[in-house]
Amino acid sequence: MVGMGMPAYGIQSMLKEGHKHLSGLDEAVLKNIDACKQLSQITRTSLGPNGMNKMVINHLDKLFITNDAATIVNELEVQHPAAKILVLAGKAQQEEIGDGANLCVSFAGELLQNAEELIRMGLHPSEIIIGYAKAINKTIQVLEELVEAGSDTMDVRDTNQVISRMKAAVASKQFGLEDILCCLIAQACIQVCPKNPANFNVDNVRVTKLLGGGLHDSKIVRGMVLKSDAVGSIKRIEKAKVAVFAGGVDTSATETKGTVLIHSAEQLENYARTEEAKVEQLIKAVAESGAKVIVSGAAVGEMALHFCERYKLMVLKISSKFELRRFCRTTGAVALLKLSPPNPDDLGYVDSISVEEIGGVRVTIARNEEGGNSVSTVVLRGSTDSILDDLERAVDDGVNTYKAMCRDSRIVPGAAATEIELAIRLKEFSLKETGLDQYAISKFAESFEMVPKTLAENAGLNAMEIISSLYAEHASGNARVGIDLEEGTCKDVSTNSIWDLYITKFFALKYAADAVCTVLRVDQIIMAKPAGGPKRDAPAGMDED
């Protein structure tokens, strides 16, 4: 399409019509930078506790209201190839740590913006890349020096220590609610923390969202909460053994299509009766094995249900394979494929299973207070689906932070204190460099100002004032002074105990720098013509009619 109307020359003549080809500083590098800047501008206003939410409506018409950068960039459907690199960096951060995606994307955007200035000054991208690479190595070195002394060992089972490390991460998602949420998350995580904390599995902390009530009504359940009713009429049972059948509780039928041939009247009369007897025998055998609860992974036959009621067995149906697996983990049961009498070893145990009504929804709660409690559930309450979804994301971030701190518990001062300190130290470092990369390193240092600036702007404070007073404080040796957003002043973060995990910062900065270098390295973009272009719109139009 670019080639249309223009005489084909150079590379254009080699490519099929419809290709897009952009090259050179102006067309490729600066454009790429611009696109990335735009993306980071969207996420930037969501940074920090006072960040604003975004309403994102995705292509399925689902509404997201969130300030979680990972969710935003995920649902935005970014098309620009360079901006996509930033998105990938954000995603990598989300997968590695589960938090700090916003820092990653916004910081990368800032770095690129500063790179643009350098390019306009006349620096070649490759010089910037070398400078940035040097800067990030130095940053990592400095970051390590900033780690709080004595924070490298912690007891991951101590609620207070966990909360102090988790607070900043959760507060940046749900400001004002972090105290309640942190408490819930910490409890849930500690409950399921295995003997070796490094093996902590994020999947073991479940979240169940129930509409109605408020966050204050949220609670922790040691065990699982299933959003369904029990199948039979028995709704509550205590201290019971559990048999889990993954393949459903029903008369066994053949997969191959078969026909029963009946030769005489007697056979016809007995046909139904034998089937009935078979089911009764199976259910009776289960009941005799000591199980009081039957959990089925698929359909529960009416005949089977009838006999379960007769033998006073509680019947639950969990159709999701994942849920069933978790249920097995909670109860310690082994899922049997076929309806057959279970071995005593295969039976699980629950303290209680009961059907309760929460906010108009009937849920089945399986509790396991002691021993084998490898799953815990956070029951979230909130007035709308979007609030609940956002709370869930905050919980997820919290849980991920817990996992990260199980790996590496070192912390650095939060509330932009670390960033300012890094900026100062890098600036010093840059002056010692002799080459042109000096400029790049000094710009890298400046980019760190973005964090306090955005935090202050989002809170409605005067950013320049804050930054200058932060610099002043740090220059006089108070390396732990950050912004106190509630009062709008600069304060030692240790008084408010705002700490960030070292590992979160480390990866966010590293991924950001890597992504930026990748974007800067590109000097040509060649885009193939999208396949089947015009077809896209026609069916959509028809749908609306």
Add this chain to the structure above:
Amino acid sequence: MATMLQPQIILLKEGTDTSQGKPQLLSNINACTAVADVVRSTLGPRGMDKLIHDEKGNTTISNDGATIMKLLDIIHPAAKILVDIAKSQDSEVGDGTTTVVLLAAEFLKEAKPFIEDGVHPQNLIRSYRTAGHLAIEKVKELAVSIEGKSLEEKKSLLANCAATSLSSKLIGGEKDFFASMVVDAVLAIGNDDRLNMIGIKKVPGGNMRDSFLVNGVAFKKTFSYAGFEQQPKKFVNPKILLLNIELELKSEKENAEIRLSDPSQYQSIVDAEWNIIYDKLDKCVKSGAKIILSRLAIGDLATQYFADRDVFCAGRVTEEDLHRVAAATGGTIQTTVNNVIDEVLGSCEIFEEKQVGNERFNIFSGCPSGQTATIVLRGGADQFIEEAERSLHDAIMIVRRAVKNSTVVAGGGAIDMEISRYLRQHARTIAGKSQLFINSYAKALEIIPRQLCDNAGFDATDVLNKLRQKHALPSGEGALYGVDINTGGIADSFANFVWEPSVVKINAINAATEAACLILSVDETVKNPKSESAQGDAAASAMGRGRGGAAFRGRGRGMRRR
């Protein structure tokens, strides 16, 4: 593509719609206000009803906030949040849906001038959250417990709550009649209350006063075959057998086939089929049951057979009703007639088939476990009964919550005025911007008494000033004063038995505050174009769900009920 001359940057997919900044926030607020304006006039005893005509041609007349919001089909993303909170209020407490929407919209409206003046939304949000928290604490403090009263006393207290809820509805004229009915129904199902144990049956015709409560189960006579007329229609202390099988002459299994080499045996096969059904019927009768109900069909052969043996039968009873009968009579539903022991049979004091309007009803009363109740509603038009049902549902929920939480507060806007006063007082102790925000939150709460007056045609300003004066009395004696809907003045709501369960108010304030904060915290909307394939997927998955689950059964049931 316009990229030829001036290559622009396409960051997002084509067709993506983004809007951001302050105008976006203000437009969200405006949308919410517009939605609230629709339900505004339905609040209170003098509230007006809405007639909604949907695209399928169904007409609904309602005054229930949640129902109206649901039917409005709102697509604005911010306004949708209001629909969500109405739903949440409906599921959590069941009533006060209009209140919650109104409050949320009013909070936003009060926030609007501040936003326009350039206040950062986060500051507002923080103050609103604090104010919401304080308000809830105050409601808890003001709540009066009804715990520990005798049953009689409790009943009348609960009836007051139900009456307050009902007074704002279409059937408000008969509120005392229905209030006591609702309280009886809720108390009948006892502690392990499950909402579906209270059945509401609608029979057009007659008037509202002909509605009655059955302490047990009632359902409309099912389709019956010849021979039904000969069956006895009234039993005293009968045994009841509940089945989940067909009592019809039919093939035992789809996949069974009969091959005969000897033609003379053919008759024996035919006989065998008859034997099977006779055997089943015989077992039913032998079990000693006098009433046989089945979820599936009971054929004409079976009907005749039972009629000959003075047994009553009904086939194709809806599953809901059957479960209710099971719970009421203490029986269990059987999937086989073999080995029917006495334990699984239910019983009740009196069973009879009665004429209600132009329908015949099967009524089981005096059930031993007594955990069910059925309200048979009578009334003129279909829409009228529908609305009456919704109103009763609200009242039932209110009473259930009151039983569970057993604290009440004064209604009629009294509690709102009191919280408003309390917050204003509190605001004075705060230095800084927050003072203004909490003040405006307090002002927003006054919308409830104001709207009550507006809807009743009183001079809201006048009444509100009177109320403010009463509530500001230093002795605190005026704390219970609310709008008197009868005289257009003010009155002690508590003494006049205008009561609400405190949980309704708590949840309403909580949800409204949360929603207002959520909307205030949004500064950007990004709307991605719909993807066609995804649409197909969504539809397919919705269908898939419907096929497998309750919707399928629902379809079968729904047809026969109407």
